[in-house]
Amino acid sequence: MARPGVLISDLDGTLLGDPAALGRFAAVMASWPGRPRLVYATGRTARSVWYEVDHGGLPPPDAIITDVGTAIAGSDREPWPEWPTVRATWDVTMVRAALLDLPALALQPEVAQTPWKVSYHAPGMDRAALLRAARTLRRAGIRGRLIYSSCRDLDVLPRGVGKGPAARYVLARWGIEPGDAVTAGDTGNDRDLLRTGGVGIVVGNAHPELAALRSRAGNRIIRVTSGHADGVLEGLSLVAPGWS
Ligand SMILES: [Mg+2]
CATH class of the missing domain: 3.40.50.1000 (HAD superfamily/HAD-like)
Known part of the structure; x- marks a missing residue:
């Protein structure tokens, strides 16, 4: 370059x-x-x-x-x-409801939440736990993506x-x-x-x-x-x- x-x-x-x-x-x-x-x-x-x-x-x-x-x-x-240019339906209340029963997910404070992302504290999630969360979203009809960082923070965003x-x-x-x-x-x-x-x-x-x-x-x-x-x-x- x-x-x-x-x-x-x-x-x-x-x-x-x-x-x-x-x-x-x-x-x-x-x-x-x-x-x-x-x-x-x-x-x-x-x-x-x-x-x-x-x-x-x-x-x-x-x-x-x-x-x-x-x-x-x-x-x-x-x-x-x-x-974001996403035009698909994206409703953070649906995301929160879908993931409500997953263990070890704690919503971050309101200041971290926006209409486009749901942010959790989720220390120590392994691959199986992430797959389970992804499957749960999919079953709820949500086209989301999971971004896991620092072995601690889980953000759920619209795909794209x-x-x-x-x-x-x-x-x-x-x-x-x-x-x-x-x-x-x-x-x-x-x-x-x-x-x-x-x-x-x-x-x-x-x-x-x-x-x-x-x-x-x-x-x-x-x-x-x-x-x-x-x-x-x-x-x-x-x-x-x-x-x-
Ligand atoms: Mg960094």
């Missing part, structure tokens, strides 16, 4: 988590002429992201993908109302929605080829994001749940040794030598 057009990065555990590294990342972004466009893709709310931009040293982004990919906003902080689909939507709106995008992440909810661009950077402190992610045609997975924002910088230096 001669010149990445966009960097789409997760926040918690990736750009956030090591303030000194974030400072180095922000300095590179501020002094890099013609730097890639910057997009954050996170489970956080938009409000919480803008707080980190205003008070936490996070460089101003060109767009943000929030709430696990169920919302997008531009640099003017206005939401993109057309996203998530960090990866939202990232592809942003790229399409900007007219940028997915191959010109670099992504970065640290846990399971970054899996489809890391699959989206030409290169996916798995930071050094990544959760073992990303260990099975391998490069494939058109999508190179890079595992770096540095953690957090330093890992993103390390990945960028490998992708585009001399660029950071």
Whole structure:
């Protein structure tokens, strides 16, 4: 890749988590002429992201993908109302009702719930438990997808929605080829994001749940040794030598 057009990065555990590294990342972004466009893709709310931009040293982004990919906003902080583009029936009360009887699922606080996602604390779910939850949704006629992260958080989203689909939507709106995008992440909810661009950077402190992610045609997975924002910088230096 001669010149990445966009960097789409997760926040918690990736750009956030090591303030000194974030400072180095922000300095590179501020002094890099013609730097890639910057997009954050996170489970956080938009409000919480803008707080980190205003008070936490996070460089101003060109767009943000929030709430696990169920919302997008531009640099003017206005939401993109057309996203998600799902037109199928999606009713979070149906999702909650369908999953009510599953053991070990506890709804996260209301602030984490949106009309597009139902978020649970679900520590230690194994593959069988996830399959059971997926089957339960299917039997209730719900076209949803389960995203399990950090061996703890379970998000239920409509099919076709998530960090990866939202990232592809942003790229399409900007007219940028997915191959010109670099992504970065640290846990399971970054899996489809890391699959989206030409290169996916798995930071050094990544959760073992990303260990099975391998490069494939058109999508190179890079595992770096540095953690957090330093890992993103390390990945960028490998992708585009001399660029950071
Ligand atoms: Mg993360």
